[in-house]
Amino acid sequence: MSAALLQDLRGRLDDLRPVQRRIAEVILADPLAAGTMTIDQLAGAAGCAQSSVVNLARELGLTGYRELRAALVAETARAVGDQGHLAFPLEIDPGDPLSVSVERIAAADARAVRDTVRLLDLEQLARIAARLAAARRILLIGVGASGLAALDLQYKLARLGLSAHALTSAHDALPAVVGLGEQDLLVAISDSGRTIDVLDALELAAAAGAGTLAVTG
Structure with missing residues (x-):
């Protein structure tokens, strides 16, 4: 038919x-x-x-x-x-x-x-892409289901030749964040936007002078 x-x-x-x-x-x-x-x-x-x-x-x-x-x-x-x-x-x-x-x-x-x-802000998307491309290291943090998104993004960024590493538990993530510098970028993923461990990581990264990017639901 x-x-x-x-x-x-x-x-x-x-x-x-x-x-x-x-x-x-x-x-x-x-x-x-x-x-x-x-x-x-x-x-x-x-x-x-x-x-x-x-x-x-x-x-x-x-x-x-x-x-x-x-x-x-x-x-x-x-x-x-x-x-x-x-x-x-x-x-x-x-x-x-x-x-x-x-x-x-x-x-x-x-x-x-x-x-x-339809919801994308293309100017903001371009800035994010430029920041990702310029970062020396990209640290991805997500807890629970958001950890799966972090792992998926790690794989996609790696295929583009970018240095990305995903951490899915606060025990591993917080010590790693302390070592970030001005040329590094932290991508914090939280569907609710209220995950305490992820928010703590953002604060630590900002205090260390690293760039920060939040991805929420």
């Missing part, structure tokens, strides 16, 4: 049997909502039997309702994604076919990236 499911459905309206036309009209009236319906819900909305929904799917060249729903979700995800936002629920139902779940996960990730880009 091509990506133009809705266009194909509109083009077939006049040729469909009355019961199939009712199903098609329900889908076309609100494709986003239709993509979240179970076969029972779609049949109920169209006032028909589930078998009629399956027959419509086969009329469109699909194997059944699961493939119809997956194609519908995929097309609406692409269409809404082009507009820069999502209007259909991203929750994954245990009964969803894998293809639907994958499309929703991909759509959620795409939205997160777009939202992040």
